[in-house]
Amino acid sequence: MNPDSAEAILFRELFSACESKLLLYADSLIGDRESARDIVQESFMKLTKALRQRKPQSEGETPPAEVERRRRWKAWLFTVTRNGALDYLRKRKPLIQEDVLMSLPSACPTPRKTLEQAELVTRMLQCLDRLTRSQREAIRLRFQNDLSYKEIAQVMNVSATNVGFLLHMGLKKLRELLKDELQAVPFGYDGENR
Secondary structure (H helix, E strand, O other): OOOHHHHHHHHHHHHHHHHHHHHHHHHHHHOOOOHHHHHHHHHHHHHHHHHOOOOOOOOOOHHHHHHHHHHHHHHHHHHOOOOOEEEEEEOOOOOOOOOOOOOOOOOOOOOOHHHHHHHEEEEHHHHHHHHHHHHHHHHHHHHHOOOHHHHHHHHHOOOOOHHHHHHHHHHHHHHHOOOHHHHHHHOOOOOOOO
């Protein structure tokens, strides 16, 4: 691929925008960070091949059309990564790993707040595990990866209406399961007197 070609530029943009999100997404599906890296790497290799085979871009394409094309390729990458993760799960026994959210850097100013947030995250992950697999996946794609309903529908191979239903029911169930914890957390309060 010519480094100055439209395909190479698009590849670099997608890699920059999506790599870390795809790693988190694949890891959340399979629970194995190293295998998630392999799956994402394979997804980008498939992207290279697909970009080489795509139709040439029409001259004078309007900016909204180019933005839509990038969004479609982004959704395509998530679909390929999802399929790779599901293939991995079919071949191997999945590992349970809850440290994805726990390992994110914290901006909390006090150890007490850090502990409270860690307990809430642990409880949230436990509650998330009580949702259906489809609900968990839809929630992660929407809130962890910022995909639109249309993009989630494409990735999960369901209708956009079904995505809305999965999100609605999943969030409703999470609110019920976390009701007491959410009422006990004073948002914006770090536990220290000022």
